[in-house]
Amino acid sequence: MRLLFLGDMVGRTGRHAVFDRLPGLVSDLRLDCVIVNGENAAGGFGITESIFNDTIDAGADVVTTGNHVWDQREALTFADRYDRFLRPANFPSGTPGRGSTLITTKNGARVLVANVMGRLFMQPDLDDPFAAAEAILAACPLGEQADAVVFDFHAEATSEKQCFGHHVDGRASLVVGTHTHVPTADCQILPGGTAYQSDAGMCGDYDSSLGMDKEEPLSRFVTKLPRGRFEVASGPATVCGLGVEISDRTGLAEKVAPLRLGARLAETVPAFWQAD
Numbered sequence: 001m002r003l004l005f006l007g008d009m010v011g012r013t014g015r016h017a018v019f020d021r022l023p024g025l026v027s028d029l030r031l032d033c034v035i036v037n038g039e040n041a042a043g044g045f046g047i048t049e050s051i052f053n054d055t056i057d058a059g060a061d062v063v064t065t066g067n068h069v070w071d072q073r074e075a076l077t078f079a080d081r082y083d084r085f086l087r088p089a090n091f092p093s094g095t096p097g098r099g100s101t102l103i104t105t106k107n108g109a110r111v112l113v114a115n116v117m118g119r120l121f122m123q124p125d126l127d128d129p130f131a132a133a134e135a136i137l138a139a140c141p142l143g144e145q146a147d148a149v150v151f152d153f154h155a156e157a158t159s160e161k162q163c164f165g166h167h168v169d170g171r172a173s174l175v176v177g178t179h180t181h182v183p184t185a186d187c188q189i190l191p192g193g194t195a196y197q198s199d200a201g202m203c204g205d206y207d208s209s210l211g212m213d214k215e216e217p218l219s220r221f222v223t224k225l226p227r228g229r230f231e232v233a234s235g236p237a238t239v240c241g242l243g244v245e246i247s248d249r250t251g252l253a254e255k256v257a258p259l260r261l262g263a264r265l266a267e268t269v270p271a272f273w274q275a276d
Contacts, residue, residue: 001109001148001248002273003033004259005176006241007183008066009041010204010211011232015051017239018203019058021261026059029243029273033105035113037152037178037200039065044212044232046071049078052085061103062086064115066154066179067122069097088117088154090132100136102146109248112136112146118155118164118179129153129160130167137171142251148173149251155179158198165196173246173253176200181210183240183258183265193252201240206264208233238262243270 004025009015018036026034036055038047046068055063062084069075069087079085079097089099100114114136116129133151142149149172153164156179165175170192176199177184183201190196204211209218213231220226239262245255257270 001032001105001107001246002030003035003111003148003150003174003244003246004029004031004241005150005152005174005200005244006034006036006203006239007200008037008039008178008181008202008204008211009055010181010202011040011044013232013234013237014202014204014211015041015055017237017262019054021239022059032107032109033103033111033148034060035062035064035150035152036060037065037154038063039068039154040202040204040211042072044230046075048072049074052078052082056084061105061111062101062113064113064152064154064178066115066117067124086113086115086152088115088126089136090116090127090129092127099132100140102140109147110145112140112142112149113152114150115152115154116164118153118157118160120155120157120160122156129164133164133168137168142171142173147248147251148246150174151176153177158184161198165190165194169194170252173251174244174256176242183260187242187256187258189253189256193250195244195253195256197242197256197258200242201260203239203241204237205233205235206238207235236263238265240265243273245272
């Protein structure tokens with residue numbers, strides 16, 4: 001199975017880069033499953049129902065989120081209506097929406113996608129993400145109810161992300177970090193067969209501060225004073241994520257490599273897909 005994960009879409013420039021690129025990627029690379037993190041898609045803060053639907057229409061199978069999931073208040077209403085829209089699973093019981101979903105992909109595979117949020121340096125302070133993962137895996141284990149299992153681990157600390165990856169190694173096809181908006185260079189397959197990367201990066205303008213126009217955050221670092229609102233950077237966006245080849249027999253990763261397409265970062269497409 002060919003799976004593509006794209007990191008946080010940031011604002012108009014990020015989401016339109018995804019909408020423009022994704023249909024061609026699905027077709028040209030013959031992708032079976034696409035997952036996109038959309039928590040910064042609406043002006044950098046949260047996601048609207050229309051943006052969610054546009055992301056699905058562009059070719060995404062599931063949209064994940066993170067700590068900004070409720071920044072657009074309408075998400076509290078529409079989250080319950082879509083089984084392909086995820087908020088972190090370790091929100092308290094009774095929170096709108098769902099933290100995991102089982103989908104059937106284009107090639108007929110059953111893919112469990114789960115969204116979990118870390119606790120180090122993160123707000124709000126949610127329930128234990130490791131316990132949440134255990135409950136998700138117990139209910140839908142790899143090789144039984146699921147042909148592949150993907151975790152979007154939305155967190156700040158790389159140590160927490162790495163430990164989470166090791167915790168579910170051999171029981172998940174992919175653990176990929178989101179939230180910090182910078183693609184890390186530690187793309188690998190862990191000893192048990194789980195593909196891992198600490199952060200997929202963002203889909204947004206990299207001539208910025210994490211996708212935001214750099215002047216206001218730079219001013220705050222220098223002066224310690226707010227002078228205005230954070231605004232999304234509007235320059236050309238780079239699409240960042242990673243591609244994974246997942247064994248149809250074991251559900252574990254066989255190959256993993258980054259994908260970057262756009263104006264500022266060195267472009268790369270997984271070599272194991274380029275050959276086709």
